[in-house]
Amino acid sequence: MVDVSPPKWHLGHTTWFFENFILANADSSYQLFDKRFNYIFNSYYVSQGDRLSRGNRVSLNRPKLESILAYREHVDQAMEILLNQNNLSDELLNLFEIGLNHEQQHQELLVTDIKYIFSQNPLMPSFQDDEKVQPEPKTKEIEFLKIEEGVYQIGHDSEEFCFDNEKGRHKVYLHEFEFQNRLVNNQEFLEFINNKGYEKPELWLSEGWDWVQENRICAPEYWIKSGKQWQVFTVFGLRDLNLSDTLTRISFYEAKAFARWKGMRLLTEQEWEVACIKFGVNSELNHFQESNCFHLGAAKDNQLMGSNWEWTNSAYLPYPKYEQAAGALGEYNGKFMVNQMVLRGGSCATPKSHFRPSYRNFFHPQLRWQFTGIRLAKK
Amino acid sequence: MVDVSPPKWHLGHTTWFFENFILANADSSYQLFDKRFNYIFNSYYVSQGDRLSRGNRVSLNRPKLESILAYREHVDQAMEILLNQNNLSDELLNLFEIGLNHEQQHQELLVTDIKYIFSQNPLMPSFQDDEKVQPEPKTKEIEFLKIEEGVYQIGHDSEEFCFDNEKGRHKVYLHEFEFQNRLVNNQEFLEFINNKGYEKPELWLSEGWDWVQENRICAPEYWIKSGKQWQVFTVFGLRDLNLSDTLTRISFYEAKAFARWKGMRLLTEQEWEVACIKFGVNSELNHFQESNCFHLGAAKDNQLMGSNWEWTNSAYLPYPKYEQAAGALGEYNGKFMVNQMVLRGGSCATPKSHFRPSYRNFFHPQLRWQFTGIRLAKK
Amino acid sequence: MVDVSPPKWHLGHTTWFFENFILANADSSYQLFDKRFNYIFNSYYVSQGDRLSRGNRVSLNRPKLESILAYREHVDQAMEILLNQNNLSDELLNLFEIGLNHEQQHQELLVTDIKYIFSQNPLMPSFQDDEKVQPEPKTKEIEFLKIEEGVYQIGHDSEEFCFDNEKGRHKVYLHEFEFQNRLVNNQEFLEFINNKGYEKPELWLSEGWDWVQENRICAPEYWIKSGKQWQVFTVFGLRDLNLSDTLTRISFYEAKAFARWKGMRLLTEQEWEVACIKFGVNSELNHFQESNCFHLGAAKDNQLMGSNWEWTNSAYLPYPKYEQAAGALGEYNGKFMVNQMVLRGGSCATPKSHFRPSYRNFFHPQLRWQFTGIRLAKK
């Protein structure tokens, strides 16, 4: 799958970001570690020259891992020297902050990509021991939370770091809406499957139905039916499906069809942001940085952050007054604003420092190799 | 191209709409003209049974045109008898009104599809005599029109017919904006070409740039460079490009790149609708029903209607409280609400009765066989 | 399917052959009917300039049939004047003879292409009335005919016309072999199907098995199972399968698998030619020029000619000393000598004057829209 990159590549690419955008510009005496790396570790920055296409990253049997680790060491040392200097420009410090946030984004991708790569191996290997995981037998009762009609403000609203696509704080008019106090779980989605939800075209968007037919989709990613028992491929290998666990690895198409089957809908990203500001960042994170273990248990809180990315029914588009930067950093977010849907919240694999109400993630509607789930709202 | 159908098929499909949704339900004694027609003339209504795929419509060398005209005659007569009855239900009358509007939509498609089919023929035939066309040497001066910040209402607002996707009148918050009083013309777009706009990735959405590269796009649809002279394939055959004519046959990708090159942007569909209500439906239509000739001349008015469909920067998504009907008519609009962009206004080929501020047209961002153009707004 | 062309195109192409290769060269005063026709009616002669690709021939909604018939009339008249001259060169007369044989080849294609085009229409129209056809209830008993081991000569051996690929008469060494005195019939092939021949990979060439899997092949072209009854799409429309009729519309892959299932094999083209010389051209032709009807009945003679093209197990390759002509006519046969298999004999749609033991037909192994069948030989 073209969206997934080899782990080694993530290590090289995040390092290249610092070398290419900071060291190569800020320090005229800096020696590139290997000038050929610009070609292989540039992801999609057209302004930075020719680059290896995504689909060809698998060809990188060389450089070996040791060389890439040496590359990281080389760049880390140079960055350390640079950062110890006085009088660094705001622009450089800004780039440095973006570089750190960028690397954190790739930490999340690294986990989900390894998981995907392992899932494609017919031996389905595990990469984590599961002794720590205690399945939660119970989940929260569903309640509906409400937001009143009116004019609200959304968009980033502090001095702290954010990406350019969150900027341009602006007013929106929301009509009253209600939404569930937790995400959909495996039990609920299994009812959709048992009710033949994957076989009823009237529940699906037209392109969603085509996707189901062409790819013979009949369950979430990594679900496998073994006789009468549903199993799921996890970081611990193949395990029986735990019904009270939060549903994950869902495409936008599946989220839409499920909501229609339930007679409900997804939130827009504006609704979600207002809801998150009011009903708060949860305090019972069950995510990697807490538990050292990738596992979505049963809901204990509102799950607004730290469980799954939530598909919204908003297309990824610029905010009013959005300014796409000139040059390479203008390529970071702005050029992807078509044919993708916004996800909000953050998952168990997302770095904790990325959790904020205004954060906008985005993927194509058929993708489901990330931790992605469903929150229902009343029509 | 899969979006284009043979002319014969449009005739059969619009007839089938009346037969299948009205006659077959309302009149138990009605005899289907040919029961196999349900398979070949059903477009995309999954609920109405199996159907011929779009790509296979070219296989319909039979039925011959005479048979399809006989089919239309048969259905017309049965409809006339039915409509002369008393006590017709509101539901039936509603379906009849949809059927008429549906056929009018296909009248527009018929024109643009024939044009496209002729353009694919290496002999590039014409289908209209051009004697009536007098090129306009001059166009309007550009001015900027303004809408004030505030809460506005959009969505259909009368007793007259509209499609379901226009319903659910609701409030939106708009920030102040300004937009041009006419559409972009050939002269302005030629400057973009001459300035190597098609060769500058930084102007393009990422998927737009891929589209340009893969399809080697270097000009609008039907533009052909012959030596140093640009020509354009029209309904009159190949003609020299008239610089003051309104630009048409543009994809969303090209519209976005052009706007970025100009340092401006496209309107959202909400902005467009409020602008249209304020600055009015034009009175100087130069479109087919007036002139009996498909020709986009130079701008004489605001061109808000009757010239080109205008690409907005809004994705095609449901309005708040949008209700997707159950059954077949629920398939008419709702199931296409992903991966498409909204177009507003109406073109010279659009039936006049379809012109209204709330009308929402939608296409995939790469498509450009319709009359589609660009209106610029200030950032 | 790219191998199939619109009927109109065949009419234009065969006319173009005379205009382009004879009139345009032989008569300096000759006026091309339409100079754009060289582009649209050149099939594959790279030396004759750019041409419309095969897959785009469907775009030829223009010229209309009347124009093409006028083209034929124009060329026919010019040819008649030319041929009435004295002192025509041998080269011109040779080209004229090739042109006639070329047109006869396209007469056969015209029939099989129309049949294929009709089969793709979901209405499956017929183009011939079937009143003349009396199904034969009985077929010949199978016997084995024998050829002795030894050195034989093959290749064209007379003053009459032949194509260049038949020339270069040469010696071959054949080992003794025996072969059946008629072609395989529907009954015999139905046993293969009922014995699950299409589900047994061990019977198939590897690429044949891939072809079966990818295209979900489970019967000969045009066979359709309706409940428990096999039907077949014929020129008379859909009819019940007649078991004693000769099997036709078979790919090389199916012929190979069937022969392996029977513990037998196909002939080589050298064996076939020697067999045909000895066991003779049949005298009971049941083919179009006799019966005015395309119908393969039950075998009454050896069926060496006039029933089906027979797949041989020989690849299409040059004979020893084969000379590929320079220029356009060198493109006629020689450039196709890879990845195709030789067929021998001639079918019910082949012009009678083409029947000769040395005639070499050739197709890719998966193709089966021609009248193609199977003759078995002992291992």
Next chain:
Amino acid sequence: MVDVSPPKWHLGHTTWFFENFILANADSSYQLFDKRFNYIFNSYYVSQGDRLSRGNRVSLNRPKLESILAYREHVDQAMEILLNQNNLSDELLNLFEIGLNHEQQHQELLVTDIKYIFSQNPLMPSFQDDEKVQPEPKTKEIEFLKIEEGVYQIGHDSEEFCFDNEKGRHKVYLHEFEFQNRLVNNQEFLEFINNKGYEKPELWLSEGWDWVQENRICAPEYWIKSGKQWQVFTVFGLRDLNLSDTLTRISFYEAKAFARWKGMRLLTEQEWEVACIKFGVNSELNHFQESNCFHLGAAKDNQLMGSNWEWTNSAYLPYPKYEQAAGALGEYNGKFMVNQMVLRGGSCATPKSHFRPSYRNFFHPQLRWQFTGIRLAKK
């Protein structure tokens, strides 16, 4: 490229051959090392159950190399115990011999696959030091060797091992022919390039020309033009092209076009075998087992063996009386007998014990990642 497998896979697959075909059958107490390996290391034996598709072999990040080496150790030990028993059946000993020859075939593939994989890496790494290589400045003068017309015998003719496709010794009739006493070299092929051979459709088979156009082929595999200097990617990395070196990495299409350009032709496989028997296995091998270095120098002998595989103009087809074995070993050769061309001789990477006049190698005509070259014959 689907024909190329990861090195690890070759190690596992050749081991699986012994385990699956010998140990699992011969020794009822034998424990499979890992029963999942049948799925991942079965290449194309349909009779041996489901298997990983070729294109998915890249997914095998697990098992790690250590596990595969342990697998080899496990199987080697079990084979040693088995072979030390008395009374082993002829069938088992035959399978053992096939297994050894099979592994030797994969040794050759291992080398060419690694080379190919490295060539796809944009860094183009080397895997061998080049200090041993001394370019030969001179090559042999071309002479023509002659074979007289007559009946000859070909096919395997001894008690030693051979593959099933070489069996069935039989008579063929050959007409007199003459062929060159060495293979084509880089200098000669460069003349073809400089004479625009890749731009002249009249030199090419039709499918060869399509292949050139679609893949933009303009030189042999691994040739790269750097300014005015031709370079070639070798096992030592990128080096300047040595003109007197033997040409290699050529497709059948290129071989055919080159021969046509020269006014000559390729040999048939029957001609080659008779020529090889007469003009002998060379004694000056410059191949891996001699030199420990993969390098095709200038011709010093007839190069009938140990330099390049030579494309013949014969399609890969069964010999008369060829018996395709039942069961798995029947899949070894017989099921590939369509759409491939025969290569004869053996290359510098071929195990020496495989050199024999009757050996038949075969590839699709567009493939050129093996050591493949051209020998010219007079028409």
